[in-house]
Amino acid sequence: MPKFICSKCGKSADFETSIFACECGGLYDLEFKPVKFDLNLIDQREFSLFRYREFFPIKNISLGEGLTKSVKFDDSLYLKMDYAMPTLSFKDRGAVILIWFCKSHGIKNILQDSSGNAGNSVAAYAARAGIECEIYVPKGTSEKKIKMLEYYGTKAVVFDGTRDETADACRKRAKDEGIFYANHVFNPLFYQGTKTYIYVYIYEIYEQLGFVPENLFLPVGNGTLLIGCEIALKELFEAGVIKKLPKIFIVQSEKCAPFLGATSEPLAINAKPTLAEGIAIAKPARGAKILSSDYTGEREVIMIKEDDIEPARNFLASTAFTSSTPQQPSTPPTQAT
Ligand SMILES: Cc1ncc(COP(=O)(O)O)c(C=O)c1O
Ligand SMILES: [Zn+2]
The missing domain is CATH 3.40.50.1100 (Rossmann fold)
Structure with a gap:
């Protein structure tokens, strides 16, 4: 059974505790090492996130989430379509x-x-x-x-x-x-889900594309997607499935960018309203942890101008994608890169 470990003082707590943070104020990390990543352990008959259940600390309820398409935008850019999820987000x-x-x-x-x-x-x-x-x-x-x-x-x-x-x-x-x-920032189990992007997102990206892209652009507010992706990338790297860690671009909004220029703590900022509501987090609770991450690949914080958001959205909405990965992968890639 996995354990919760305090990210501040290192004290451990039972997996079944109803206490959501350590008494010292630190948030919990999860002490859990999944089996080594292996494409043969993916359940090819299950078309939800639970096809990756061998790598999860716990097993199945589903509303049909996961396995969203990665569409090819051009020769150098793929877009992961996570709006096609049961409640429309990752x-x-x-x-x-x-x-x-x-x-x-x-x-x-x-x-x-x-x-x-x-x-x-x-x-x-x-x-x-x-x-x-x-x-x-x-x-x-x-x-x-x-x-x-x-x-x-x-x-x-x-x-x-x-x-x-x-x-x-x-x-x-x-x-x-x-x-x-049941909070998405406090409870580390949430990141065991977001890891499928790689790990909730990278497992999928790897399985669909057969490689992990050189650069990943991730919108970051509290960083639940970012943390999940870093966990997944580390797992794939340690399993020898990928040889090089991608560079991660931490995307923030011009109106709310506490990570831009920050070193050990997110900057104290005066956040303004933005169209990018989902990432408008002025004080990310795991901010210091994110900044001191043990991810050994490159990372860079970038900021998107408010005036560029709507035209970009409109451009994407009017763009036809001619090529995409299958919704339900049939033949998994065998060649590790
Ligand atoms: C669509 C979307 N993208 C990105 C984010 C940012 O996620 P996080 O706050 O975990 O970094 C959110 C958060 O609500 C979101 O809804
Ligand atoms: Zn503690």
């Missing part, structure tokens, strides 16, 4: 693992804070698993977002405070009442 990769953990440990109630894609995704999987879910959202959250949560039978708790105060109130309640805090 968060489903992490949520499915986190909620499966809750389900397999008999957890009946969970709390989370997020009115964005993570909240929506956790609400959907909680509904799938028959787990009662309450999600804290700050006052001012749009009716539409609240309705989306309610469609899943989730109770939206509207808190009169900022995003951060709302999260604090949610954690206080979780602590006081011993309710499981």
Whole structure:
């Protein structure tokens, strides 16, 4: 059974603890070493993330997430289409693992804070698993977002405070009442899901393309996608499946870029509203950990100008992709590069 290890003081905690962070304030990492990556261990008959279950710490609930296409944009660029997920974002990769953990440990109630894609995704999987879910959202959250949560039978708790105060109130309640805090940033199981991008994303990219690209561009707010990808890349590298680690570009918005120019801690910034809502995180809770990552490949933080976002989106929306990888890979690549 894997263990939780405090990222600050190193103290370990039981996998089944309902305490969501160490008493010293440090967030948990997961002490878990999967079997060595091997294409033969992928279940070719399973067309969801669970085709990779041999590399997960726990086993299956699914809404059909994962195995999204990587479309070829041009000779040098592939786009991973994770909007084609059950709740329309990559968060489903992490949520499915986190909620499966809750389900397999008999957890009946969970709390989370997020009115964005993570909240929506956790609400959907909680509904799938028959787990009662309450999600804290700050006052001012749009009716539409609240309705989306309610469609899943989730109770939206509207808190009169900022995003951060709302999260604090949610954690206080979780602590006081011993309710499981199913949060995408705090709970390291979420990263075991996002690793499939490589590892939730790279496993897939490797299996679909037969190689890992030289450069990866990842949108980063709290970094749940980034952390998952780094875990996956390390696993593939240690298994000898890839010989070179790709360069990771940490993409931030001009209006909210606490990693740009940061060294040991994210910069204290004055965030402004941006169209790139999903990455508008001014104080990423694992920020210091991300900056001191043991990823040995190159990394660079880049910033996207606000005025470039909408034209880029419109350009992509009007672009036809002529070539793509199959949705359900049939013959896995055998040649490691
Ligand atoms: C579509 C999308 N991309 C990127 C991100 C950034 O993820 P993270 O905050 O884990 O870095 C989010 C987060 O909500 C998102 O919804
Ligand atoms: Zn600690």
